[in-house]
Amino acid sequence: MGSIGWYIFRTTFGAFLLVVGSLTPVIWITQALRDIDLMTTQGQSVLVFIGITSLTIPLLVLLIAPIALVIAVAHVLNKLGTDSEIIVMNASGMAPWRLFRAFLAVAIAVSVIVAAISAYIAPKSLRALREWMTEARANLVANVLQPGSFKDLENGLTFHIRERQPNGVLAGIIVDDRRSSQERITIVAEQGEIMDNERGTFLVLENGSVQRHEAGQRDPAIVVFERYAFDLSRFTSAHSIIKYTVREQYLWQLAFPDPNDPTVQGSLSQARSEFHDRIVAPLYPLAFVIIVYAYLGAPQTNRQSRSLSLITAIAGVSAVRLAGFASSVFGINVPAALALQYIALIAVSVPGLLAISRGLIIEPPAFATKAASMIAHLIERRAVPA
Numbered sequence: 001m002g003s004i005g006w007y008i009f010r011t012t013f014g015a016f017l018l019v020v021g022s023l024t025p026v027i028w029i030t031q032a033l034r035d036i037d038l039m040t041t042q043g044q045s046v047l048v049f050i051g052i053t054s055l056t057i058p059l060l061v062l063l064i065a066p067i068a069l070v071i072a073v074a075h076v077l078n079k080l081g082t083d084s085e086i087i088v089m090n091a092s093g094m095a096p097w098r099l100f101r102a103f104l105a106v107a108i109a110v111s112v113i114v115a116a117i118s119a120y121i122a123p124k125s126l127r128a129l130r131e132w133m134t135e136a137r138a139n140l141v142a143n144v145l146q147p148g149s150f151k152d153l154e155n156g157l158t159f160h161i162r163e164r165q166p167n168g169v170l171a172g173i174i175v176d177d178r179r180s181s182q183e184r185i186t187i188v189a190e191q192g193e194i195m196d197n198e199r200g201t202f203l204v205l206e207n208g209s210v211q212r213h214e215a216g217q218r219d220p221a222i223v224v225f226e227r228y229a230f231d232l233s234r235f236t237s238a239h240s241i242i243k244y245t246v247r248e249q250y251l252w253q254l255a256f257p258d259p260n261d262p263t264v265q266g267s268l269s270q271a272r273s274e275f276h277d278r279i280v281a282p283l284y285p286l287a288f289v290i291i292v293y294a295y296l297g298a299p300q301t302n303r304q305s306r307s308l309s310l311i312t313a314i315a316g317v318s319a320v321r322l323a324g325f326a327s328s329v330f331g332i333n334v335p336a337a338l339a340l341q342y343i344a345l346i347a348v349s350v351p352g353l354l355a356i357s358r359g360l361i362i363e364p365p366a367f368a369t370k371a372a373s374m375i376a377h378l379i380e381r382r383a384v385p386a
Contacts, residue, residue, distance in 0.1 A: 004089070008076065008102035013109065015072035016065075023064050024057060031056055055129035058122045062114060066284040069110050070317055073103055073289055074310060077296040086297070096359045100293055107289040115282040119251035126248045145170070155179070169193050173205060175230060186211040187230065200233030246270045251278050273331040276338045280324060280345065287345045290352035291316045297356065320344050 032053035080086045089099060145151060147163045156179035162172025175187040189208030194201065205228045213220035246254070246267055253261075254275035257268065295313040323344035331338035354360075 004094075005098075005102040005105075008080075008099070009105050012072050012076045012103060012106045015075050016069050016106065016110065019068035019071050020061060020064055023068060024060050027060050027064065028053070028057055031060070052129060052132050055125040055132070058117050058125045062117045062122050062281065065110055065114050065117075066288055066321070069107065069285050070288045070292055070314070073106070073292045074296060074313065076103075077293065078310070081296065096297060097357050100297060100356050103289050103293055103297075104286075107285045110285040111282040114285060118278045118281045123248050123250050127244060130244065130248065170203075173203075173208070175203075181215065183212055183214045186213075187228065189228070194232070200231060203230040203232050204228075205230060246274050249274070251275070254278065269332045269335075272335065273328050273338065276331065276341065277324070277328045280341050283345050284321065284324070287320060287349050287352075288317050290349050290356070291320070294352040294355050298359070316348060320348055 032050075077086075086099070090096070145159055145161050145164075147161055150158050150160045152158050156177065158174075158176040158178075160172075160174040161170045164170055169191050170193065171191045173187070173189045173192045175185075177185040177187075187205065187208060187210050189205035191207070192203050192205040195204050196202075206226065208225060208228065210223045210225065210228065211220045212223075249271065254271050257271060292313045295309045295316075324341040327337055327339075327341035327344075331340075
């Protein structure tokens, strides 16, 4: 690429990393706050909370990377245009295509990163997230059942323990089960202990009573017991079966669905839409760079405003991405709609490459330029004091 090409590549890729590094933590925090209950109600530590929620970062990078590349390319091109470097390069005989190759190299590098994240890294992280979340939420005794507080393990099932003794015995146990609309069960026991066997995990209660209050009955039925086992198998990770969603499948699993996997077989239309979305994901950085360079890469004097060109480029990028989202959503029920994302990419890439190769200047429509000038004139007049 030459010294100029490497200079542009380093500057653009550095700007891209800076934007990704700035946006990702901000969006990650907003996503992590949704799982704050891991600390408040599930009793997890701060390190576990950060570790679990950090597994969503690859998926965030997958969404942010193309937009970050647009910002980086637009910034570098605007800087080159403001400093008249593009004009100097053009006057020295450098063809627009030669300058574009540096930006294209950055786009290819970002596309490779996006492809790796889309095909393997993001599904792997989401799988680890689901497994870790399942384990964290399932470890009831160590993390959820805290002495002196009432904890809802699920809707309608509340546990309370008075204290946890050093030998692992739980003292002063209350279990309130309201999951059935036909009856309400309240269990009170002096003590209990968690036991695991081949049948599952059980809370073995000692010296207590079971109160069953059936719907429509005035008085409850009370049974006193010496030992009573309450099944906790469904809440423990050791006996839970983790089912991965379509988004958590690897690319090759979406391409060749496992006939024995009920998750994929039960949602083949979603798997097909997700597969095509993964395929086009690495193409967006390439298309976005073509759009931005086609509008901002041509040599222009400082007297020519680049703001409207930048707005038009952003509008083009947004239109392509919205077409991709719409294609993925409607493609679940209408398979033919999946072709829209490919059509949108081709519709902007081919004319953009032709314009770049021929050194054409793509300008916004005349009516848009005139409207922008009028708005700017009105703003300027209002800014001037009477």
